[in-house]
Amino acid sequence: MYMNELPSGNWFCSVDCGILNFILERLVECGPVKVPHSLTGLIKSTVGDANGIGITNSDMKWIVLRGKGVSDENRVLISQAVDIFHNCFNPIVDSITGSDFIPSMAYGETMGDSDFTGVHCAMLIIESKVITAGMFRVFGADVVELPIVATSETNQGKGYFQLFFNCFEKLLAYLKVKKMVVPAAEDVESMWIQKFGFQKVTPTQLREYRQTMTSMVAFQGTCLLEKEVVGPHGGATFQNGFCFRLSSV
Template sequence: MHKAVFGELAEGAELSYRAHGKKLLVGHKVGNGIRCTCCNTVVSPSRFEAHAGCASRRKPYLQIYTSNMVSLHQLSIDLLKKRSLSTKEHVDLCSLCSNGGDLISCDRDKCTRAFHLKCARLPRIPSGLWYCKYCENETQENKDVDQGRSFLVEHDEGGQCALCGGHDFIKDVFGPRTVMICDQCEKEYHVECLKDHNKQNLEKLPEGKWFCCSDCDHIHNVLVKYVARGEMNLPDSLLSLIEKKPEEKGIESEAGLDIKWRVFNENLVDHNETMSLFSNVDDIFHEQFGPIVNPTTAGDFIEEMLYGKKVKDHDFRGMYCAVLTINQMVVCACLFRVFGQEVAELPLVATRKDYQRKGYFRSLFSCIERMLGCLKVKNFVLPATREAKSLWTTKFGFSRLGREKINNYQKYNNIMAFKGTLFLQKPIPQLQKIQQHSSISRNILSLEAYSCAEMRA
């Protein structure tokens, strides 16, 4: 609908590119393009953005406004609402896992979602009308949107070379101003800046994944190995943190407890084997948060992050999920992403209601923290509600992060932030510091031994 919106604008209508509340460039609508005042030529919206000096933002329709201060993106949304579908056409891919196959469709008017039975957590095809969880939760979702709680707060500082700070780039051909994006830390670099700083001398676009340094390459390789390893036992020292109660659901006795933890990434696993796992984690997150609406795509941020999707303005392919299971039942889960050795983020954490405040997530968090400590990752950051702040600060050792530090992180990293939340940070204990305390070192040796063995490998 972005391109279609030009058909709704009058010829010669004034358009302006705005950022940080300032008008950077003015033009006028001509056909399906914009006559730019800086060069008096008709250009596309993306070129108009580049002429405004903001090519790396890649958000032309969000930043180009009419004289009435309405963005082209908002105009396209309004246009879409006016166009009703004459027939209801369902998508041919599952709305959760994005795979095809035998699907069941939502019966709500105008909902085009379809699901595998397993992804929808259905034992069989319903005999009557069936509505997907999005339609069932529509009332609560609308309430959250009205209150502004479900919208992601998008920062506008990214999209610049991590070495020179420049925003300009060349997209069409490979050259000195081509921007390379590291597949681990996700920082951007001009090709010529990499050469000038004696980091890498690239003569052509590399094939496959590209990493800005050996540290990012190493972190990626170790995380891949953790995913491939599958289920892992918890060290005895962490098992002692858990309040084991035989009467809990699905647990007959303490001797029958089979507690495991694992790390996975949608792009690194066989989805046919992990479909049930993904579905369980999806349920836990939605049980606690409900849908978190992406205002740009109208999709659900939870599923976009969990399934490692690349959507407009966001690339979640580097997002990992860690889970703790009891007798193969997922008890708690969290999403995390590692932006190189400087910082890792923990955007979402959830525990089943029956298992909260019993030490399960503390054990899972310790596994992740020690894994990242062996990888020399320095800091953990997370968005926390004001109600949860005391829990994170008193039990997990986090502290409030200052605005300057937040801006510094967000300058180069697309860290998730939600309205109404505070940024918290915790330094991750490094292996050398842990080994200075022999008693602690002995307790966590089993987990550290595997982590460091992976590092050496």
Template sequence: MAYKLRTRTQKRPYVSCDDDDDDDGYESDSRRRMDPEFTRNVKPRRSNTLITESAEQRRAGRPPRRTRKSTPSAGEASISGSKPGEYVARTIMSWLIDHGIIIENEKIYYVADREGGSDDHKQNKREVLMKGRSRREGVWCECCNEVMTVWDFETHAGSVLQRPYEHIYVARSNSSLLQCQVEVWQSNVEVERRTFNEIVPRDGASDKHDDACLICADGGDLICCEKCWSTSHLKCLGLESIPQGDWICPYSVCRHCNKNDKDLQTCVQCYKKYHFQCILNYKEWDLNTSGETLACDSRCGEVHEKLQSLVGVKHELEGGFCWTLLQRMEPDNLDFRDRHLITECNSKIALAWEVLDECFTTIIDRHTQINVVQSVAYSRGSNLNRINFRGFYTAILEKNDDIISAATIRVHGTDLAEMPFIGTRHLYRKKWMSRMLLVTLESILTVVGVEHLIIPSVQELTEMWERKCGFSPIGDAVSQKIINRSTLTFPSAVRLQKALLSTPAGSPSAVMNADVGSENCAKLAGLDLNQEYTESGDEEAENK
């Protein structure tokens, strides 16, 4: 019996909930309408002024009395010390100030533990090497009256430990900047931003399958996978007719033998399934390697090792710039035992998200109501393959610890990589910052051995990407690879590709113009995923 298509033209409401949430994951329509993340409008920042008035004052018609709010609690961001439209540095110090963990211009000092003594007496054995005050840009040094980065402050103190956040303490709280970062990272705001996106259908839904195609992200008549909640269009799969029997998506079968059973494991790099026995024919097996960190073949394994070796490592560029590859990490990650590196990397992930949020209008997936850019930046997983963003890396461009440009990439083995978002802060636009970051990313991918880079582009910008950046429309070979990969795209978006191994990373074709869009536009144009898109034929019919 032929498999029947399930019509999914009506939008079925989904909600995103946390794994450890006590409620059933549902919320009322009124709550959703009041939720500022439900629309594309950016959530207004919290005011730093409280208005208090008594009942007698209200009856007498007196104006309310204004009082300054005290230091915000952990996780509650503020914009104290900055004016609307004013450029604010995106540094870790600025991040801690915005979340109220430290106060701007308060006393801090660099300390070094003296040799000898037990751990119980380390507090009394710390030697103050340098004093300063906190600034959004870094640290103001008392001895030379200059503002410098926290790393330069450590060098200025005569230390070679290369762990400034661990040894710079806040005088008021007697906590290190490393402890301050951990406090913000563990706050409710940050935990919610990186929580697993478990999508739960409402009561009365016919099934749990996704309402959008895994390949094109649009709705319509979809064929449903029998082993997971993924769906696809027949046209996107390259099929002309409904297949006989059950259809299983590429993410639910072994990538080598195309079979599905309980012995499948997940690749640490491309997240495709594989059998242990199948990969024995592809690589020499290391019995000392943990099964949880194995890749589906030797190529994915090499890509994963090379990318992980770059995570958190700062690379200097000309002009005082530097780039760093980031990925969200947990302290129990066995690949990264350096607590200082993990903490700094996670903090910069949060800052990179703020940069991207500043560059793009809020993009909400109309089927699941998740914030797409935020989920990608934090590499959030999901029970739906289409919005499972595990494996994403974030590349940042910095100057004096200030993040000025950010891009998100995900590498699907050596076949292809995707870069759905790249943005530069307004003060640094028209200065070739995005070009510098894009060339860096292409160099990384070329060294790793990736063949193609793909991007989703709005129709209005395809000419720019093709003319100035060397991209071209998706070819048949790459299109076939996309069918077997879950890549991020949007309804009505145009996918473009660029061959990497055949193009030197520093060539003129690898130039990204940072001046994309209108000069008066504060944010780059984003795609409205709340809008129902129609086929071109339907639009012509409506116009007639």
């Protein structure tokens, strides 16, 4: 039996995908979550003066946003994240449309043949100021891609990137996602492998990803890396999936 046309509204390839989407929507609605002091040991002691206004680790928060349909209040955070990405990366321009990938991804837009409506942005923020941000997209319970992640220039080298990754992996474990993949440029490939435990995707696995996850981002000059998600799994359910809380466990 074949469909004559696509169903109206949101539709998913499986029940699990529908549940993941539901939980991500609830996480966006929950707003910022305070990062517990037990996790902030990754930040160097000078962080209190990093922004020149006496901020302490206890002011640090974690938030997940979806660019498509973002509120005016949270649009400011998305805009800050876009600025960080533009400051840290060379322009990422689509060869066909000539458009910039970064804002299209951040705001969940469709650009040519690329559909970024399912992209979310996770952030570490201090008093409404984005410190580290990463755009990600979930491909069911098997894989999530993290194509772009960066820390603001004034806060680089202070441990924020590592803290972001720690929180992000906890989020994926909570969502019961098995693997994460990142497209790594040659100059940072060793960092992902040695510091964060990634490994190169085999040619066979890469072909499978490209065939089954056709919307996965592929940047020229990068190598795709993958990592098994580490952490306690099974936290995300309809009963307790409405709010994500970070912990040191």
